[in-house]
Every structure is written in C-alpha cells, then in structure tokens.
Amino acid sequence: MARNSLDREYIRIRVLALMMCVALGFISLMLWRIQVRHGHQYQRDELRQSVRRVRIPGMRGRIFDTQGQVLADNRPSFNIVIFLEEVRQPGTWTRTINHLEDMLDELSETLGVERELTREAIQSHIRRRLPMPLVAWRDVDETTLARWAEQVAGRPGIDIYTEAVRVYPQGALAAHTLGYVGRADLVHDDIEPFHYYMPEMEGRAGLERRFDAEMRATAGARLVRVDAVGYRHGDIAVREAGAGQDIRLTINHHVQATVEAALGDEPSAAVVMDPRSGDILAIASAPGFDPNNFIPAITTEEWRLLSGDERNPLLNRAVAGAFAPGSIFKPVVAVAALENRVVSPQTIYDCSGIFHLGRASFRCWARQGHGPLNMRQSLERSCNVYYYRLSLVMGYDSIYHMASTMGLGRRTGITLDHEVSGVLPNDAWKRRVFNDAWRDGDTVNLSIGQGPITVTPLQMAVVAATLASGGTVFSPRLVSGIRPFGEGSFTSIPPEPPLIMPWTAETLSTVRGGMRDAVMGDRGTARLGRVPGLIYAGKTGTAQFGPRDAGRTHAWMIAFAPYDQPRYAIALIVQDGVSGGQTAAPKIGQIFQELLAGEESS
Amino acid sequence: MKWATIRWHLRRSDWLLTGAILALMVIGILFIYSASFQRADMPVGKMYQRQIIWALVGIAGYVTLAMTDYRRLAEYAWWIYSVVLVLLILVLFIGHQVHGATRWLNVFNIQLQPAELAKIAVILAVSRYWARPDRDMSSLASLVTALIIAGGPFLLIARQPDLGTAATLLPITLFILFAGGIRMKFILVLFLIGLMLAPIGWLGLGNYQKERILVFLDSSRDPFGAGWNKIQSQIAVGSGGLTGKGYLQGTQNILGFLPRTVAPTDFIYSVIAEEKGFVGATAVLTLYGIILLCGTRAALVAPDKMGRLMAVGITGMIFFHVFVNTAMTIGLMPITGLPLPLMSYGGSFMVSMMLGFGILQSISIRRIRR
Numbered sequence: 023m024a025r026n027s028l029d030r031e032y033i034r035i036r037v038l039a040l041m042m043c044v045a046l047g048f049i050s051l052m053l054w055r056i057q058v059r060h061g062h063q064y065q066r067d068e069l070r071q072s073v074r075r076v077r078i079p080g081m082r083g084r085i086f087d088t089q090g091q092v093l094a095d096n097r098p099s100f101n102i103v104i105f106l107e108e109v110r111q112p113g114t115w116t117r118t119i120n121h122l123e124d125m126l127d128e129l130s131e132t133l134g135v136e137r138e139l140t141r142e143a144i145q146s147h148i149r150r151r152l153p154m155p156l157v158a159w160r161d162v163d164e165t166t167l168a169r170w171a172e173q174v175a176g177r178p179g180i181d182i183y184t185e186a187v188r189v190y191p192q193g194a195l196a197a198h199t200l201g202y203v204g205r206a207d208l209v210h211d212d213i214e215p216f217h218y219y220m221p222e223m224e225g226r227a228g229l230e231r232r233f234d235a236e237m238r239a240t241a242g243a244r245l246v247r248v249d250a251v252g253y254r255h256g257d258i259a260v261r262e263a264g265a266g267q268d269i270r271l272t273i274n275h276h277v278q279a280t281v282e283a284a285l286g287d288e289p290s291a292a293v294v295m296d297p298r299s300g301d302i303l304a305i306a307s308a309p310g311f312d313p314n315n316f317i318p319a320i321t322t323e324e325w326r327l328l329s330g331d332e333r334n335p336l337l338n339r340a341v342a343g344a345f346a347p348g349s350i351f352k353p354v355v356a357v358a359a360l361e362n363r364v365v366s367p368q369t370i371y372d373c374s375g376i377f378h379l380g381r382a383s384f385r386c387w388a389r390q391g392h393g394p395l396n397m398r399q400s401l402e403r404s405c406n407v408y409y410y411r412l413s414l415v416m417g418y419d420s421i422y423h424m425a426s427t428m429g430l431g432r433r434t435g436i437t438l439d440h441e442v443s444g445v446l447p448n449d450a451w452k453r454r455v456f457n458d459a460w461r462d463g464d465t466v467n468l469s470i471g472q473g474p475i476t477v478t479p480l481q482m483a484v485v486a487a488t489l490a491s492g493g494t495v496f497s498p499r500l501v502s503g504i505r506p507f508g509e510g511s512f513t514s515i516p517p518e519p520p521l522i523m524p525w526t527a528e529t530l531s532t533v534r535g536g537m538r539d540a541v542m543g544d545r546g547t548a549r550l551g552r553v554p555g556l557i558y559a560g561k562t563g564t565a566q567f568g569p570r571d572a573g574r575t576h577a578w579m580i581a582f583a584p585y586d587q588p589r590y591a592i593a594l595i596v597q598d599g600v601s602g603g604q605t606a607a608p609k610i611g612q613i614f615q616e617l618l619a620g621e622e623s624s
Numbered sequence: 625m626k627w628a629t630i631r632w633h634l635r636r637s638d639w640l641l642t643g644a645i646l647a648l649m650v651i652g653i654l655f656i657y658s659a660s661f662q663r664a665d666m667p668v669g670k671m672y673q674r675q676i677i678w679a680l681v682g683i684a685g686y687v688t689l690a691m692t693d694y695r696r697l698a699e700y701a702w703w704i705y706s707v708v709l710v711l712l713i714l715v716l717f718i719g720h721q722v723h724g725a726t727r728w729l730n731v732f733n734i735q736l737q738p739a740e741l742a743k744i745a746v747i748l749a750v751s752r753y754w755a756r757p758d759r760d761m762s763s764l765a766s767l768v769t770a771l772i773i774a775g776g777p778f779l780l781i782a783r784q785p786d787l788g789t790a791a792t793l794l795p796i797t798l799f800i801l802f803a804g805g806i807r808m809k810f811i812l813v814l815f816l817i818g819l820m821l822a823p824i825g826w827l828g829l830g831n832y833q834k835e836r837i838l839v840f841l842d843s844s845r846d847p848f849g850a851g852w853n854k855i856q857s858q859i860a861v862g863s864g865g866l867t868g869k870g871y872l873q874g875t876q877n878i879l880g881f882l883p884r885t886v887a888p889t890d891f892i893y894s895v896i897a898e899e900k901g902f903v904g905a906t907a908v909l910t911l912y913g914i915i916l917l918c919g920t921r922a923a924l925v926a927p928d929k930m931g932r933l934m935a936v937g938i939t940g941m942i943f944f945h946v947f948v949n950t951a952m953t954i955g956l957m958p959i960t961g962l963p964l965p966l967m968s969y970g971g972s973f974m975v976s977m978m979l980g981f982g983i984l985q986s987i988s989i990r991r992i993r994r
Contacts, residue, residue: 027805032924034803035936039920042943046913049950050906056862056954057902064862 073258074153074246077208079222080239081186081507083266085200085229087275088301088502092191094200094230099187100162102129102170103155106148107253108179119144126158129180133169135159153246153254154218155183160318187317188223194312196278198338199271199305199438199500201228202313216243221318228338229501232437233269236504240264265507272301272502277590280616281306284609285594291339292594292613293483293498297582300487300496300517302436303590305480307339341434341441344476345595348565349404349547349602350578351425351471353489353533355413356397358424360529364416367532370394373407377466384410384466387564401536404547404562406470413469414462421468422448427523428495429484430477435518436498444481447474472566482580482593489537489559490582490591492530493523537561538585541607548579551607553615558583560610562602574598577605583614590617625691633691638988641918644911645686645966645981649679651908652892652967658872659887659895671888671969678971682978689982690989697983698930701748705773708745711738712780719784727784737972739789742777744979746793747800747937749773754804755930761805770801788960792944799940800933803923857891858955860898861905868901888969890961893953908967912946915981922984925991935987938980 056064085094109125111117122144130137139158147156158180159166167182174180188203206224208216222241225234242263247255281292285308294304309331315324328335337343359365375391377384386392386406392399400408413421425431431446445451447468449460455474467473480498488495497520503512537559540546547562560581568574577599582588592610599605657672689697697704711729715738720728728735750773753759759766774797781790802811863869887895897905919939926932942965949964951957963970965977 030805031803031929031932034805035920035923035932038799038803038936038940039917042916042920042939042947043913045943045947046909046916049947049954049956050909052951052954052956053861053897053902053905053909056858057864057897057905058866061862061865061902064859065865 074217076154076218076220076244076246077216077222078220078242078244078263079186080241080263081265082188082203082223082239083233083237083268083505083507085237086268086270087273087278088271088303089274089276090270091275093196093271093273093275095189095191096186097189098184099160100167101157101183101185102133102159102162102166103157103181103183105155105179105181105254106152107255110253115148119148122156125180129158129174132173133159133162133166135162135166151218155181157183161187185221189317190313192275192279193314194310195275195282196273196304196306197228197310197313198307198340199228199273200313201230201232201439202226202316203230204316205319223318226316227336228438229269229271232439233501236269237266239266239507267507268505268512269501270503270505270512272296272303272499273305274303276620277617278304278306280304280613280620282308282310283616284613285596289333289339289597290595290599291343291479292592292609293340293480294613295483295487295496295498295591297487297490297494297496297588297591300494300499300520301502302483302498302500305340305500307337307343309333309335311335338438338440339595339597340479341436341438342478343595343597344442344444344478345576345578345597346473346475346565346567347471347477347482348563348576348578349406349470350482350485350561350563350580350593351475351477352401352404352409352469353537353561353580354425354428354430354485355409355421355469356401356533356536357489357525357529358420359412359416360397360532361424361525362416362420364420365397365412367397367528370396371400371408371411373405375407377407377410379410379414379462379466382463398532398536398539401533401561402539402543402546404540409469410466413465418448418460418465418468421465422446427521428488430475430481434480434484434498436480437500441480442478444476444478445474471563479593479595482578482595483591486580486582486593487591488523489534489580490588493525495521495523534559534585537581541581547603548581548607548610550603551579551581551609551611551614553583553611553618556583556614556618557585558588558614559585560607562607564599564601564603575601577602579606579610581610581614590614630691633989636989636991637690637985638918638922640914641922641981641985641988644914644918645978648908648911648915648966649682651896652964653679654871655892655895655899655967656888656969658899659892674971675969675974678974681971682974685975686978686982686985689979690985692982692986693990694931694934694983694986695928697986698748698752698934701745701752705745705749708738708742709776709780711736712742712777714738716780716783727786734971737970739777739781739784739786740972740976742781743789743792743796743941744976744983746774746777747796747934747941747980750797750800751930751933751937754800755928755933757929762807764810767801767806767810770797773797786961788948788962791960792941792962795944796937796941800937803936804929804933853891853959854955857894857953860891860894861954864898864901864905866902868897868899868904871899873899890949890959890963890968891953892967892969893950893964896967897953909946909950912942912965916943916946918988919984922988922991926987927990927992931987931990935984938984941980942977 081096084092084096086092104122104125109121111121119141123141126137126139144156170182190200203223204226206222208219208222224238225231240263243261245258247258277294281294281304285292285306287309289308291307293302295301296303311328360367372394373386373392375386375389384406392403392405395403395405395408425446430444432443433441452458452460452464464473468475484496484498497518499517501515503514505512538557540562541548541551541558541560548560551560558581560579563578565576565578567576577596579602580593582591592613594606594610596605653672653675656675660671715727715729720730720735727737727739729738750770753773754770774793778790778793896908916939919935919942923932923935923939926935945962945965948957948960948962952959963973
C-alpha cells in the first residue's frame with residue numbers, strides 16, 4: 023500500500039511536469055504565431071500605428087437666473103480647417119507648405135476674408151500638431167459661411183469644424199458675478215496622457231471660476247492612428263465628451279438690470295436681497311465690463327484698458343470693497359441700545375450741534391443742532407450728537423456685539439471670490455493694530471460708523487434684510503440650484519440656516535419707524551428717494567474717508583420696501599458721492615420705482 | 625560552518641538550477657534598464673540599480689536557505705505561517721496605500737509586500753499538514769482543513785485588494801494536494817464547485833477587476849484605459865518578429881506606447897519579446913522550462929514526502945506566475961498584474977521567489993536517489 027501510494031505520487035508529479043511543459047510549449051506556439059506568422063501585420067501596425075490620443079472638451083454647463091433667463095451660454099463657432107493628410111504633396115515638406123499657402127491664398131480670395139496664417143504658423147503646426155486639422159480661420163461670420171457653402175463646400179481636404187464657445191447673451195449684465203472663462207492650461211496627466219489637446223475653457227473669475235468643477239464637462243477622447251510620416255491615418259475610436267452641469271442663480275435679471283442702470287458708470291455698488299429668504303436678487307458693481315471680450319481671449323489692448331483704468335472696473339466692489347459705513351450704521355447702534363435696555367424709545371437727548379469730550383469736540387452735521395430728539399427722530403434726521411451721547415452711556419462693547427451678530431467684520435461666505443471681511447474694531451483690535459487702548463473718542467466715532475470701521479455693500483444688504491425681516495440674519499445665497507446635463511429640473515442648493523434674533527416688537531417698531539420717517543417724514547434725510555405710492559424705510563449715510571480736510575465722502579443708503587411686508591432689502595454706495603441723501607437716495611428711489619413698475623406689468 | 629560542510633553542499637547542489645536562475649536575473653536587469661533608461665527622472669531611472677540590490681539580497685537568501693535543512697524550516701512552518709497572517713492583517717490596518725490598494729508595510733523605510741511571503745508560508749504550511757504520515761487523504765475533513773489553511777491568507781490578500789496574488793495560492797495548493805495523493809473524485813468536485821462559484825465571484829469583484837476581464841474579452845471596449853496596455857503589449861510582442869529590433873531599440877516602450885510605469889514590472893516580457901524577438905522570448909521560456917524541470921526533479925528525488933510536496937508547491941508557484949504573465953503579455957489572458965519571476969522589477973517579489981528557490985535547492989541537495 024505504501025509502495026503503491028509512493029508510486030502514485032511519482033506518477034502525479036510527472037503528470038504535473040508534463041502539463042507544465044505542454045503549457046510552456048503552448049505559449050511558444052502562440053509566440054510563433056504572433057511574432058513570426060503574423061509578425062508582418064504587427065510590424066505594419068507598429069510602424070504605421072502610432073496611435074495618438076486627442077482630448078476633446080465637453081460642453082460647459084450654463085448659468086441661469088432665477089427666472090430661467092440664460093446668463094452664460096455656449097454658441098457654435100465655425101472654424102474652417104484643412105486636413106493635411108488629404109492635401110499632402112509628395113516630396114519635401116516645402117512642397118506641401120507651398121501648396122498649403124496657395125490654398126490659403128485662394129480660399130482667402132473666394133471667401134473674402136483676410137489670410138490669418140503665416141508660413142511660420144503652418145510650419146509650426148506641421149512640426150507640433152501634424153495629425154490635427156490646421157485651423158485656417160476661427161469663428162467665421164455668416165457671410166463667409168454662405169460663401170463657403172456656395173463655392174468651397176465639397177472640396178477635398180477642407181471642411182468646417184464646429185466648436186462650442188462661451189457667450190454671455192446679456193453682455194455686461196452681472197459681469198462681476200458671472201466672471202469669465204479663458205483657455206485652460208491643461209497639464210499632462212499620467213493616468214490618461216494625451217498627445218494633443220483641443221482648446222478647452224476654464225473659469226477664470228467669478229462664478230465661472232468658483233463653480234468650474236461643476237460646469238466643466240468630462241472630456242472626450244479620440245484615438246487617431248498616424249502613419250509612419252506622422253499624418254493622420256484614421257480614427258480608431260472616439261469617446262464622446264460629456265456635458266457640464268448647469269447652475270441657477272438667485273439673481274433676477276430684471277432686478278439686476280434695474281440696479282445696474284441706476285448705478286450708471288461711476289464707481290458704485292449695490293446689493294438687493296429678498297428679506298424673506300436671504301436670496302441675492304441683484305449684486306452689482308460699477309463700472310463694469312463685458313465678459314464677452316474675454317472670449318476666446320482678451321486682446322492685449324483691451325486688457326490694458328481694463329486693468330489700467332483708475333476706476334478699476336474688474337473689482338467687484340459689492341464684496342471686495344470695504345468702506346466706512348457712516349450713518350447707515352446708526353440703526354445697528356439703535357437696536358443694540360434698545361435691546362440692552364440702556365435707553366427707552368422715549369429717551370431724549372438734546373443736540374446743540376456740538377459735543378465735547380475732554381478737550382476734543384465732535385460735531386453734528388447740522389451746525390445749529392437738532393434740539394431735543396427721541397430715538398425715532400434721531401434716525402429720521404440722522405443726528406450725530408444723539409449717538410455720541412447714547413454710545414457713551416451704553417459703551418462700545420454692546421455696539422460691537424450687535425454689529426458682529428449682524429455679520430459685520432467677517433465674510434458672509436457668499437460664493438464669490440475675493441470677498442473681504444471689512445473691519446469691526448474693538449479694544450483687542452486696536453491694541454493689535456495701533457498698540458493703543460480703546461478710548462471714549464473711539465466709541466463716539468464708532469457710534470456714527472466712522473473711524474476704523476469698514477463694511478462691504480453686501481454686509482450692509484444683510485443688515486438691511488435683517489431690519490426688514492424683523493431680526494433674521496441671513497447668509498446670503500447666490501446659487502440656488504444645480505442641474506446635471508440632460509435633466510429637466512434643478513436640484514436645489516438650500517440656503518444656510520439663518521440666525522433669528524429675539525428682538526422685541528418695541529425695538530423693531532422704533533428703529534424701523536425711524537427709518538420709515540427718514541424716507542417719508544418731512545425732515546427725513548432720505549426724502550429725495552421717495553416713490554409715489556410706495557411707503558418704505560431707509561437710512562442714509564455720508565461717510566467721510568481719507569484725510570479729514572479733503573472732505574471726501576462716500577454716499578450710502580440702506581433701505582427696504584414695502585414698509586409693511588418687505589420684499590426687497592438693498593444697500594447702495596456711490597464712492598465719492600456728495601451725500602447719502604442727495605446721491606444715494608434718488609438712486610434707491612429710481613430702483614424701487616422701476617421694480618414696482620416691473621411687478622405691475624408682469 | 626566547516627569547510628567540509630560547505631563542500632558537501634557545493635558538490636551536491638543542482639548547478640543547472642542555479643545557472644538558470646542567475647541567467648534570468650541578469651537578463652531581467654538588462655531589460656529593466658532597457659525599459660527605463662531613457663527616463664531622466666531619478667526614482668525610475670535608477671530602477672535597474674535597485675533591482676541589482678534586490679537580486680543580491682535574493683541570492684543571499686537563496687544560499688542561506690539552500691544550506692539550511694528544509695526539514696528544520698518545516699518545523700517552523702506554523703510559526704512562519706502565523707507571522708505572515710499577522711503581517712497580512714497589519715497591512716489592512718496600517719498598510720501603505722497606492723492606487724486604492726493597500727499592499728505595502730513600511731519597515732525601516734523599506735516597503736514590504738507581505739502577500740509575496742504568504743506564498744512561501746502557504747507552501748510550507750500546506751505541505752507540512754498534508755505530508756503527515758497519518759493524514760487520511762481520502763477524508764473530506766483533511767481536504768477542507770488544507771483548503772482553510774490556504775483560504776485564510778487568500779481572503780486577507782483578496783481584501784487588499786490584490787486578486788492576482790491571492791489567486792496564485794489556489795493552484796499552489798491544488799498542486800500540493802494533487803501530488804500528495806488526493807482522490808481524483810475530490811479534484812473533480814473542487815473543479816465543479818469552482819465553476820459554480822464563478823458567477824458569485826463575479827459579483828464580488830471590484831469594478832476595475834470586472835473591467836479588466838471584459839476588456840480582455842473585447843479589447844475595443846476601452847481602448848483608452850485597460851485595453852491600451854493589452855493592445856500595445858500585443859503590438860510590441862508581434863512587431864518583434866523572429867529576431868527582434870535589437871537591445872535598447874524597442875520603439876514600443878521607448879516611445880512610451882507601452883506605458884513606462886508597467887514596462888519594467890508586469891510587462892517586462894513584452895520588452896524582451898519586442899527587442900529580442902521570437903528567439904529571445906523562447907530562450908527565456910526555455911530557461912523557465914529548465915527551472916520547472918529542476919523543480920520536478922527535486923520533487924522526485926526528495927528524501928521524504930514533506931520535501932516532495934514543498935518542491936511541487938514551489939514549482940507550481942513559479943509555473944503559475946510564468947504562464948499567467950507571458951499569456952497576459954501576448955494577449956491570451958486578462959491583465960492580472962502578476963509579475964514574472966526573477967525578471968520583473970520588485971523587491972519583495974524577487975526575495976520571496978529566491979527564498980522559494982533556496983528551499984528547492986535545499987531539497988535537491990538532501991536527495992536520496994539519483
């Protein structure tokens with residue numbers, strides 16, 4: 023038995039050895055088949071093969087406003103291209119290049135377009151992108167296309183190649199928000215290496231940049247077989263490019279256009295929010311620019327004009343500009359005082375036009391003084407002395423905390439680049455920056471929105487919306503939905519949950535009442551902004567900046583309308599304006615009037 | 625160690641085996657150089673130098689194990705097996721991750737791949753278990769136990785995931801069981817069970833693994849991804865012709881059609897076949913054939929069953945790697961990532977193969993009949 027079992031083992035080991043030999047023999051046989059019998063075929067393949075991978079960009083996602091109006095779109099661009107492999111000439115490269123030049127000259131005459139390609143450009147194309155079609159004219163117009171169809175179409179080796187190009191149908195509308203795209207600088211990646219890249223766009227500014235990953239499509243690819251010389255031999259396979267996702271904004275193009283019209287061309291900015299939801303209805307900065315100028319690439323001259331302009335049209339003042347708020351800060355101080363029970367709405371301070379603190383004196387803008395005022399009147403007439411006194415009674419700390427609660431001194435987190443936080447000073451800040459303690463003079467300055475404090479128009483729109491909504495501090499939402507390609511409806515991007523402040527009805531009615539009087543009252547600072555048939559509330563500000571004796575001021579106003587059930591909250595600044603009442607208020611009035619008219623007509 | 629002992633070992637050792645091993649090692653290093661010489665970037669450009677170091681480490685291991693009585697090694701089989709199990713479990717927790725698979729352990733800055741050692745450990749453990757004189761080879765219980773011994777490391781390696789390496793444990797175990805005298809009925813039943821489990825296994829595969837198999841069945845399915853290597857490897861091999869394009873002349877790998885990341889590792893055979901043609905490719909196969917026959921001879925002359933089974937297991941392991949790798953290179957099998965013994969770039973793999981050969985030599989040296 024043992025003998026038997028050993029024999030069996032030996033037999034089996036030999037069986038295994040035989041099997042292994044057969045297997046290796048089989049591999050050799052296959053090698054013979056591939057390398058020797060069909061070797062020529064593979065050698066031909068290998069010689070001629072040389073497969074090239076071409077990356078094809080996908081269709082970029084679009085940007086819509088809240089009503090479905092398209093703000094950033096793609097349009098076809100018609101390029102006239104020459105397929106080199108079909109027009110190649112035997113012999114030296116020079117003959118092919120000469121032939122190409124002749125073709126281009128003839129085409130240029132037939133189509134009535136000036137020749138764009140130099141001999142050097144053709145040579146460089148042959149050297150670097152031989153298997154790719156040579157683009158003779160990019161983005162030709164309709165006349166040229168018509169001539170093409172009549173006289174050239176069907177000729178071998180010449181064809182129209184269509185590619186998608188970004189277009190902003192509304193021109194300069196919301197340019198700072200949308201941003202623009204530019205030619206992507208594609209880096210070679212090892213996972214899917216490409217030999218050739220077709221022009222592809224990437225977001226360079228604004229939402230185009232912030233949502234680039236969403237709007238950018240997955241690229242397609244084409245496998246092109248080139249022959250031994252390097253000409254295209256044929257396509258092996260194509261993987262279709264994908265399409266990017268569309269995004270939907272909270273912006274309403276009608277509101278946006280209204281606001282931009284009111285701002286005009288002088289350096290200014292405005293933000294309109296819906297105080298019921300925190301949605302941004304319009305966000306504008308002037309002067310603006312037309313993002314279409316950046317497509318496909320901005321010319322050097324245009325770029326010099328834009329970047330060299332002293333008014334800085336590329337800056338989005340609504341989020342990237344920080345300015346002293348001036349008197350539009352007073353409602354914040356008023357809410358802080360009332361909520362901290364420092365004063366009552368009936369508390370009266372007397373304004374003589376000047377306020378003395380130690381050896382320093384602080385003026386009210388009304389030289390003769392306002393006389394005795396309660397809080398509501400102080401807001402209507404924007405008395406400084408009232409707030410000087412009030413602030414010293416309550417202390418800067420509660421002002422600081424209230425302003426901080428309403429979002430001043432930090433970024434709102436809106437999905438736009440370059441947002442700044444502004445400055446909300448306190449003792450620690452002053453020690454850090456000026457190495458000096460906080461003094462009563464600082465408190466007095468802060469009470470009327472002067473001194474180191476700076477805010478962005480967007481932050482003040484949030485403050486306006488907070489007052490309009492009765493204490494709801496919103497995180498402003500700009501993008502409300504995203505839609506994968508081919509799907510009918512947008513997937514909603516919910517807003518950040520707001521912070522709801524438990525302010526008393528008395529506080530709200532006093533502060534909001536004071537702001538109402540500022541517009542509607544006979545001595546209100548914002549009376550120039552009145553709109554027939556509309557009762558609304560607002561607060562003007564005339565913020566000094568720069569050296570004191572220069573006397574330069576920013577004109578501000580925040581407002582919400584209608585007074586009873588606000589649907590719009592707005593903050594507007596005109597840089598270097600005369601005053602809030604004279605410069606900003608009429609613009610706010612104009613905006614509200616047109617928004618009202620627009621609502622009625624629709 | 626006394627000179628007499630050394631001389632005894634030298635006199636009795638299988639020089640054909642040693643010669644074939646050294647020849648393959650040298651060829652491997654030459655072609656790793658060919659596959660990577662035009663890459664200026666440091667880490668890859670120096671691949672062949674590092675492979676030389678691995679080869680030297682491997683030779684040291686080979687000599688040491690050849691001079692160690694394999695029966696003493698077998699006494700530690702369970703210890704070695706347990707240590708490898710622990711290492712495999714460690715990999716899952718503190719392993720070093722590359723391309724989504726966790727396969728490496730960092731030990732003193734050296735990246736260790738415990739899955740490679742697992743092959744040797746499984747051979748030792750299964751042989752040890754199966755070689756016991758009182759083992760009833762017709763009992764289902766002992767068969768199941770043997771399968772469980774191999775199944776532990778299998779599952780741990782498959783979990784990394786490294787299905788290719790895990791899969792090698794299967795034929796190794798089957799070779800040992802078959803040579804050890806398992807009943808044919810069981811072999812057939814195992815085969816049938818395997819067939820039935822295949823669809824279930826398919827569901828358990830990761831997407832990239834499925835893709836590789838689908839690509840094998842239809843390489844135009846993904847000509848950009850996994851299909852690329854297969855097409856390009858086939859063209860490389862085919863264009864080599866009878867005598868090849870010459871050393872350092874392989875356009876497929878020099879132009880980068882055969883991806884430079886895999887040419888020195890899994891596709892080294894394709895570089896050889898392109899540059900040295902059918903003649904070179906079959907010469908290499910012949911060297912492997914010699915090694916397999918030396919392994920078979922070691923099994924036939926082994927002094928005991930333990931040695932016999934270990935020799936069969938090691939030979940089976942070498943065979944499986946060589947067959948799957950060359951078949952993959954010429955497009956007969958899906959891309960599995962199994963390297964070619966002694967030639968593919970890689971330290972853990974080189975050392976574990978050399979340890980296996982050391983055991984083989986040790987068995988051969990202690991032979992009882994000619």
